[in-house]
Amino acid sequence: DQQVKQNSPSLSVQEGRISILNCDYTNSMFDYFLWYKKYPAEGPTFLISISSIKDKNEDGRFTVFLNKSAKHLSLHIVPSQPGDSAVYFCAATDTGRRALTFGSGTRLQVQP
């Protein structure tokens, strides 16, 4: 049973445009959400997070939106740059437990 789902395996956008990566979850106990970026043969790099008490968090070009009623979150990257090309993982946790549950990832390709 996949508790965190990233339904788009890949996404291609033009440099300078907005990239929107989506993530759905089923476990209502999840109260903290994170996005990681991963290059081949490297570990995941933390990008941005959001607590369930908020519906938006922004850090530079990255914004995460959380819709608790829909159990949906999204990561917006604007403007997209070729260096953003990587696999993006959504992760969720119940802060009482700490173990992260990851989605299967979305491969973002930013075309110059």
Place this chain on the structure above:
Amino acid sequence: NAGVMQNPRHLVRRRGQEARLRCSPMKGHSHVYWYRQLPEEGLKFMVYLQKENIIDESGMPKERFSAEFPKEGPSILRIQQVVRGDSAAYFCASSPPSETQYFGPGTRLLVL
């Protein structure tokens, strides 16, 4: 501040041998987590440890796998009598008491 260190980066073992994977957390972090990534999949939680204590091992296979985080030295993930299905990337993460986990570069285990 050095990041999470893992060694070795690559490990080749024959079936039946033992694999030992090491993880040194970021300075000041007392929480360590191990995750496994099979090809084309997301990361799966294995175990969460604090110094000298296993806090959550709900993701660990029941047999052959063990983990420790001694008072001195790195955390160790030990796989006894490896099988081909153990071939994967193993990632360690560490965190302070907050929720955000920072990942190491991973150890890629290949079982021949």
